[in-house]
Amino acid sequence: MPITRQDCEVRDQQDPLRELKSQFDLPPGVIYLDGNSLGVLPRATLGRVQEVIQREWGQDLIKSWNTAGWIDLPGRIGDKIARLVGARPGELIVADSTSLNLYKVLSTALSLQQQDAPQRKLIVSERSNFPTDLYIAQSLAEQFGARLHLVDRVEDIPACLNQELAVLMLTEVNYRTGYKHEMATLTQAAHAAGALVVWDLAHSAGAVPVDLHAAEADFAIGCGYKYLNGGPGAPAFAWVHPRHVARAKQPLSGWLGHAAPFQFTTDYQPAAGIKRYICGTPALLSLAALECGVDTVLAAEPQGGMAALRTKSIALTELFIALAEARCGHLGVLLASPRDARQRGSQVCLSLQPELQEASYAVVQALIARGVIGDFRAGNPADLAATPHILRFGFTPLYLGFVDVFDAVEHLFQVLQREEWKTPQFAQKGQVT
């Protein structure tokens, strides 16, 4: 029997997390399936940023570094994010961007291997990793006289875990396909081979349960503006396992990572713990907004926290896949994410059958015009069969319900069935897609 909208209404009513949506200001008429790119605006953010601007900056001015606790914010918000990724208080800080934090931790990992196992000169990652990670790794490979090797398939990773490997650098949840690695298994296998592992949690933090300590991870970084709802370009985070943190300096040695920044001494002495991963003065307005975003995820703790969010996320993505295939399969829609929920983050990607591939971008635009916001990620033009264009949909259980999923698929059905994507305006590409 087909799933009805009424079925979905019942599921929304029974959803123990349904009240969490009231934390956000969602535009009317929008089904937002792009929280994996930019999370939505929490209701608390505007007031908090106003307070920082008017009272803390405007009235109290320079004093706020002490009186408003500005100086402690990177650690205070870091402690909150730590609760979402299985880290302990004092182990994680908020600073700079994801790219910069990757530079810091990957550089540290390479330095440690240079000390401990100088013959190891290989960084391994996936060709499908988010480009900025690869760009940073290329820069550091050059600097360390190392080589970056990219695998095309997850199955190719085990063969790379050998005596040449210095660092395995992976994004836990793939930004394109939503494929989710087994963090603990891969970390342990890499360790057994003598390598260190850097995990990018950009699509994990706030999206799937992460337990860095249980996985015995070495280094992790992540993004503040996706599932953490921190706002456009929100500062990112960095975590280093306590067994490594004091063993090496990181190269971006700005004054706020100093053991005693306000003594203004001439020589750099890194702070004892994770604070050495702070560099310059943090962008306070964006930092304050990030805290409001992180708080929206922590608000799920009384209902079971990340485990409960994951349960709902899987239910939403399973529903989306079932409906998309039932309603739109005959119109050429194919699943491009793993079918097994255990191998999937909080997103689902679809692709269109070969003869519709070139319509993919316009289909996403037609959906956006209907208020269903997902995004398009181009495939490999040289081999669309292997890497097709993708329609990417993120599911944030904090603010999405089952009726939203039902309606999104219904819109997709209508766009395809009525061939709305043929409207010329939908084929015009913007700069950011």
Add this chain to the structure above:
Amino acid sequence: MPITRQDCEVRDQQDPLRELKSQFDLPPGVIYLDGNSLGVLPRATLGRVQEVIQREWGQDLIKSWNTAGWIDLPGRIGDKIARLVGARPGELIVADSTSLNLYKVLSTALSLQQQDAPQRKLIVSERSNFPTDLYIAQSLAEQFGARLHLVDRVEDIPACLNQELAVLMLTEVNYRTGYKHEMATLTQAAHAAGALVVWDLAHSAGAVPVDLHAAEADFAIGCGYKYLNGGPGAPAFAWVHPRHVARAKQPLSGWLGHAAPFQFTTDYQPAAGIKRYICGTPALLSLAALECGVDTVLAAEPQGGMAALRTKSIALTELFIALAEARCGHLGVLLASPRDARQRGSQVCLSLQPELQEASYAVVQALIARGVIGDFRAGNPADLAATPHILRFGFTPLYLGFVDVFDAVEHLFQVLQREEWKTPQFAQKGQVT
């Protein structure tokens, strides 16, 4: 005849820049002499940040990267700052923090020398440079197998301009003393010796006229939250002379510095011009606030821009010195900044005679309690005669007038004459001083 408050009132009435103060929300009863540390809040900032939060992020969400021009902001604000420092459109970008931008440009400078003159292995700077600059230089010296040599006196710089020198790295206006280097003279002397020069404009941009092209400078960086009024931790900026920009990659190769970031290609190809100095996604809320701050300085353009601001800045600092010496000289107040205005940025530092040195911190606190906000910078406890404790006062002509200066000195007189600094609460040190 002594200068009276009435004289100052007349000067305020005759001040062609007096209307610029209306751009700011200053707390009542405050004379803010700390704009060299954190500029005050522009009136436009709150509304602009509200707009970014509510409309651009909250309503338009991910679309705002295109529709609100988020992607162009680093260059757009960069072009505005360029007008203040003698750079041309398209040559300067806003990104990350001052420390990180220094890492980028100093690394590039060292790379270029490694190509062109590999025997040059010396970075020269001043021991009194702002510590974060020295910390970053230490990290890069280690990475490049170079050595950082610090001079104790400005007069020692010329002897360092020899065939060993790779990079001369200076902050144009010293953060402690306000001493201002002759940028053009030093740059040309360094070039004549075959060296490159990195200028930190943290205390210059928006404070003194800078002409990077006239000076034939190589690299410059600067801060957004001091004289540019960009807000706490506002993003910083970087400039590279067009003759260098395409010759080398910078190492912090994040995706937004790529030639085509939205093609998501695997290999890093730097953007053609200064955009290669962008790294990760910018902190948008802080970036939007920075633009409002920069606009407050550009608002002086119809009245003569930086030249007019400099004229008033010199008038304010000369008045402050004259009054401080006349009113407080017999109470132990000494000038600790250059007496010649041409050698001074937009700040004046005072110190107290030797027997009052230990009271310096409490004097600053007593002034703050009276609403006169300056700051304290500790001297060298091993040699307070050579490097005394300092009472530091910044003068921002955009929002300060001559009566403010008169009143500030009158407060200092009363603090010293009534020995208010002996009040126990004023001796308690906070973390950030």
